[in-house]
Amino acid sequence: MTKVKEAYYNLKGDKVIWFIVLLLGLFSILAVYSATGLAAFKTRGGDTEYYLFRQAIFVFAGFGLTYMCSRLHYMKYSNLAPLLLVITIPLLIYTICFGTTVNDANRWITIPFLNATFQTSDFAKLVLIVFVARSLAIKQEFIKDFNSAFLPIIIPIAIICGLIAPDDLSTAGLLFLTCLLMMFIGRVSLKYVGMLVIVGVVLFSFLIVLGNFFPEAVRLETWVSRINEWLYDADGGFHIEQSKIAIASGEYFGVGPGNSFQRNYLPNPFSDSIYAIICEEYGLLGGLFVMFLYLWLLIRCMRIVTRSPRTFGSILAIGLCLNIVIQAFANIAVSVNLVPATGLTLPLVSMGGTSILFTCITFGIILSVSKFVENPSMRQLELEEIAEDESDN
């Protein structure tokens, strides 16, 4: 077999998911093309080609990572998960203490020697999801049990989410929700899942009350005001208003790529507010298409869940997928003022650096699982392995 043929053979993950990944990457480059027309970038001495170039490099590097991760057998991730989880905890603590401040939050750390920054939570998120999928799969026999199944799963979740929360509550909430849904799908007793939902709501309310009493606490002020603005300001604040103007301006077919006007008025037009810009430039149809891409991803992952011979594969694929989809919907929902501002980006589409790479790794792992679903011979191989595993037990 030649290298090319081998590559194509290995590419036989779900081709539809590959298609979605490529389309989202394309949208992100288009969006950043639009960024180069931004008045603020143009006139403030910004080197506009730099942003386009940078985004393209990250997206293509991301595609490379997706391919590499999809080649790896997904059980490898399962084996690595516990070790990585142990590493993640000190890393998160380090970030809280010494992280670089971006937008008032210590979310970033600098990798020594490489001098690149990345958001530790991106890494932690990935590791935790793999770990939870693994734990759920291993404990399927006694999954309804509290002490032997529920506790060992919820404790790492609580620790990781708790460490992310002080600096980045939105990401922590998102991750918690993802894990909760994974546990639900992974057959954890409804009693305990329901309990978790109640605990989550109580904790959240408690934080709001705390925020109102101690407004100077870490970042609490920011999201308390976000929630208040959302609750009490019918039309949203200045930025939400600008976002709605952008969506309305696009009408059905949009004003065309690079012609956005509202990008000059929206905060972080190419990360937080990118969906509004897409709606403006590509219209209602373009906006719906992007949303549909994420929904389509979810539907394709359900196909994996249905057909995957291993529980671990099913839960891993759906968990990673949900994490992306929830984040996407959360971002879109902010643009239309359905939920208060979260600061979450549109996965893969928003302008970004290392976060694009992590999203691409996520896609790669999903594709790695899908490989064994798509290819009949590989599926057969998988089933034989499982039989072996079970006979070992």
Next chain:
Amino acid sequence: MERKNELLIRAYLVMFLFIAFAAVIFFRVAKISIQEGDKWRAKGGKNVKMIPLKADRGNIYADDGSVLVMSLPFFDIKMDLANPKQEVFEKGVDSLSILLSRHIDSSKSPYEWRSSLVTARVEQKPGYRYFPIAKDVSYSNLVKLKAFPIFRKGANRGGLIVEKKTRREKPFKSLASRTLGEVRPNAPDFGLESYFDEQLSGPTDSLLMKRMSRDNWIPVLDVSELITKKGHDIVTTLDVDIQDVAQQELRFALEKNRAKGGTVLVMEVKTGAIKAVANLKYSEKSQDYLESYNHGVGTLSEPGSTFKAAAALAMLDDGYINLDTKVDLQGGKKKFYRSWMYDSHLHGIRETDFRETFAISSNVGIATLAMKYYEAADNGRIHFRKKMAQFLLDRKTGIELKGEGKPMFKNPTRKSDGWSGTTVPWMAHGYEVNVTPLQTLAFYNAIANDGRYMKPFLVKDILDDGKSVGSYGPKVVKESIANPVAIDAMQELLREAVVNGTGKNFQSEDFEFSGKTGTARDYGGQHEKKEYNASFAGYFPSDNPKYSIIIMVYNPQESYYGSTVAGPVFRNVAEKIYALKYDHFGKEKSLAQSNKVKLPGGHSGYAQDFEKVFAHTGIDYRKKSGSWVKVDPSNNKMNIDKMKISKREVPDVSGMGLRDAIYILENLGLNVYAEGVGKVNKQSLRPGTQIKGQEISLYLN
């Protein structure tokens, strides 16, 4: 399989949940875009707009890098009283009022501040979203203000509105101010500021504004935090020290002679770089001489005897005459056609050589020769006129200033110009022709530069963020304006004119210089009395000249001869430049060693400056540490003593130059006003007074 089914059921449940959520989002987007579409589209672009934001204007520098003109930012502060939340406002308003009264506007008491803020907020009268807090706040005060309670919450939650403005500041005050210029709304622009307006202005940025009420727009982002582009900086050829000397000497001469105005231009011979442009014009209104018009570049007048050099060089270059050519001066008066021509006095000299004719500045002598070669000969007039073009005297120099006067020469072939039989003899001694002082100087500079005509220029470089854009610098306009023999002879004539001629009485003991006096009757305009312009154009030192200088004094009252009014100014300026730029002249003998200098006393200033001066003049000195010092002579030695400068008390700046005094006092936070020229004589705040950002006036003499 049961397990798998349970898992699948739950997973599909989750998927449908998401599809439902997607549907909700879908309807929401569609609602905004279709149902509410018109409402939002109508809002778009109406309540926000981009306005041009001017870049910070570039600085103008002297040739040594000192700042001649710079932009100081200052800010107008408003407050949107609707923005702060009730609890934020209630909690902060008391301390905000106290701080505003203490630091920003003490004419209102804390109580008054508080009640005006609270009333405006509660009553919501028009303008309460744009409540004026302070005008013209400096950057340092803005930093303080942004830390005040409520304001520290920023624009959206604290209601702080900052509007940026800039003011042009000239640290050296009136120094070369006319040349540096000004860009003014509703009035004509002038000077370098005007000529290089585009470069100094830099690119225009855009700023996002939101509407507060019908006509009130405020920036969405905090203006003081925007990184605005900067216009280009301009590095001039001006030398602060030479400019200072030129201005001082000019003022001194104008005051002494009660003249209407005057100009001093200093040019570097080899390059054509303008080192100083001093212009003063008497203002009836302020009873003082002001830098209010650029005479040197803009004022055309009949030059008088300085123009004899042009006639002489023409005849020398044509080979009609040499230094020994004999001419009959007729005792000092002669009739040309129907007009009498007189020398400055009836000297009684008859036949003499051209050398003496030029040295004593005989009108009759030079006119007689010019008549012979250019009026009597065939096509002589046209040839003479062509000579003036050859010397580049009939065109603008192209200096980087607007409003340069265009020389006026008659055209012998055009009837309406009225070229008559007396035109050549009168032109030969500087009448029936109009040039600016700068044009005359550029011509003399070419003679000093062995015939090579350099373009006079003021701008050495233009910098964009420290990087040079485009090439600026010396330009040779004409390699040689006349043949070398003629130039040699011309240099000899100008040297003679000072050593043995009209310049005899104002020679320098330190070096020899060359040049020509001029005393021109001013026939332009309506005068009740006779008016004269006294001038001197020349260069120094005679051997290997470094600088060429022209002095023009308009309508002096006490005396009106070039030799008594303008000549001494040349000598004084030249001597001071000679002392300042000792290194340019390869000077060995120090002034102090020649024992002619009385040791000066009672000066204060910057220690290194003094040490440099003493070291170079060879005066012995004793020093103590400290950067600001007082010097006093004792036992033929200078003592440099440390000056006490505390941050809290006004220092004694008497005996200091204005530049040093302003530097120290402004650094201590005082606002300095100065009057007079020279060293500080009196200061309005007594030394030792507590500093509280007061104003201090300095009187110099």
